[in-house]
Amino acid sequence: MFKLHLLLFYEFCKIGTFALGGGYATLPFLYFLQSQYSWFTIDELTNMIAVSNITPGPIGINMATYTGFTTAGITGSIVATSALVCVPFFMTIAITKLFTKFQENKYVEDIFNGLRPAACALLASIGLKLLFQSIKPSTIDYDALILFLVMFIPFMFTKKNPLLAIIVGAIGGIIIKSI
Amino acid sequence: MKNTSLWEIFKIFFVIGLQLLGGGYVIVPLLKKYIVDERQWLKEEELVDFYAMSQCIPGIIACNIATCAGYKTRGISGALMALLGVVAPAFFIIVALANALTTITDNEIIKNAFFGIRIAVIVLVLMTIKDLWAKSVNSIFSYTLFFIILICLLVLPVSPTIVIISAGAISLLYKKIIGGKNV
Numbered sequence: 587m588f589k590l591h592l593l594l595f596y597e598f599c600k601i602g603t604f605a606l607g608g609g610y611a612t613l614p615f616l617y618f619l620q621s622q623y624s625w626f627t628i629d630e631l632t633n634m635i636a637v638s639n640i641t642p643g644p645i646g647i648n649m650a651t652y653t654g655f656t657t658a659g660i661t662g663s664i665v666a667t668s669a670l671v672c673v674p675f676f677m678t679i680a681i682t683k684l685f686t687k688f689q690e691n692k693y694v695e696d697i698f699n700g701l702r703p704a705a706c707a708l709l710a711s712i713g714l715k716l717l718f719q720s721i722k723p724s725t726i727d728y729d730a731l732i733l734f735l736v737m738f739i740p741f742m743f744t745k746k747n748p749l750l751a752i753i754v755g756a757i758g759g760i761i762i763k764s765i
Numbered sequence: 766m767k768n769t770s771l772w773e774i775f776k777i778f779f780v781i782g783l784q785l786l787g788g789g790y791v792i793v794p795l796l797k798k799y800i801v802d803e804r805q806w807l808k809e810e811e812l813v814d815f816y817a818m819s820q821c822i823p824g825i826i827a828c829n830i831a832t833c834a835g836y837k838t839r840g841i842s843g844a845l846m847a848l849l850g851v852v853a854p855a856f857f858i859i860v861a862l863a864n865a866l867t868t869i870t871d872n873e874i875i876k877n878a879f880f881g882i883r884i885a886v887i888v889l890v891l892m893t894i895k896d897l898w899a900k901s902v903n904s905i906f907s908y909t910l911f912f913i914i915l916i917c918l919l920v921l922p923v924s925p926t927i928v929i930i931s932a933g934a935i936s937l938l939y940k941k942i943i944g945g946k947n948v
Binding site: 600602604605608610613614615618621629632633637638639641644645648652656663667671673677679681693694696697698699700701703704705706707708710711712713714715717730734737748751752754758759760762763 | 782783784785786792815818819820821822823824825826827828829832833836837841844845848851852854855856858859860862863866867874877878879880881882883884885886887888889890891892893894895896897898900901902904906907908910911912914915918919922924925926928929930932933934935936937939940
């Protein structure tokens with residue numbers, strides 16, 4: 587029991603320290619957790635992301651709380667959430683103090699030139715894996731494919747609106763499964 | 766500014782946390798309204814700086830900006846209160862919903878809704894990639910790094926932590942070797 591919490595703390599500390607680019611950047615880490623520990627299934631994880639998108643609060647926090655809760659109950663969610671925020675909290679304070687120095691530092695700039703494309707590639711690999719898994723679990727799932735194309739094309743050319751996307755997805759899912 | 770009470774800081778950030786819907790970026794206009802316009806805890810330029818800075822710090826962007834703003838207002842305890850305030854609504858709402866969610870997904874209609882929602886999540890992830898790509902992949906070096914990492918990740922189960930650490934190291938080494946030329 588206690589060991590599980592320790593493990594949760596360690597894993598979420600790692601996520602907080604290395605997830606660059608906000609809430610969605612924690613996704614690759616969560617999928618990696620899933621493949622390592624099977625605390626939850628891929629479908630559950632995707633449901634978690636959906637719920638996080640339609641509830642108030644930073645998405646990363648929602649996901650950590652939810653993951654912690656499904657893994658080890660309420661204490662698990664406290665551990666996961668506090669682990670996620672603790673390292674960035676101290677980094678933020680340190681950097682706020684040294685703000686100008688930090689931004690002008692050439693090494694910091696050089697490192698970030700590599701970190702940004704890496705964070706983007708991490709998310710891209712998850713996006714592609716999720717897409718293939720839902721469209722082609724074993725044979726092609728036409729329901730999923732049609733729904734994806736119907737949403738993908740208009741949404742790709744508009745501003746990101748998570749709430750609208752989730753609502754359209756829910757209605758689309760109910761309609762396409764009842765035809 | 767030092768006389769702002771910690772409770773006041775917590776309260777304001779709690780209210781902001783409640784209104785955060787759809788990702789960390791939404792916090793900027795909320796902070797402008799509550800902290801810059803209504804309370805003058807920060808100047809608008811500071812907010813813009815904090816936003817830029819928060820994106821360079823790992824972790825959740827909204828939490829990092831809240832920490833910055835709280836720190837500027839009342840030091841380290843202000844930072845802690847701001848962070849707790851912004852996290853609390855998300856935490857309690859999810860804990861309250863978590864139990865219900867595991868049981869309602871047995872319902873057939875809700876199951877179908879979630880089938881569609883999962884596809885919507887994929888679309889949202891792809892849109893986030895598009896945004897990140899526009900901001901970060903813009904040179905020969907970053908294109909190369911992006912595709913090498915992406916191919917590695919699709920073939921091998923590499924830990925994201927390892928990917929981030931090695932990308933930082935490679936980028937630093939690369940700049941050392943080419944000696945500051947812009948490629």
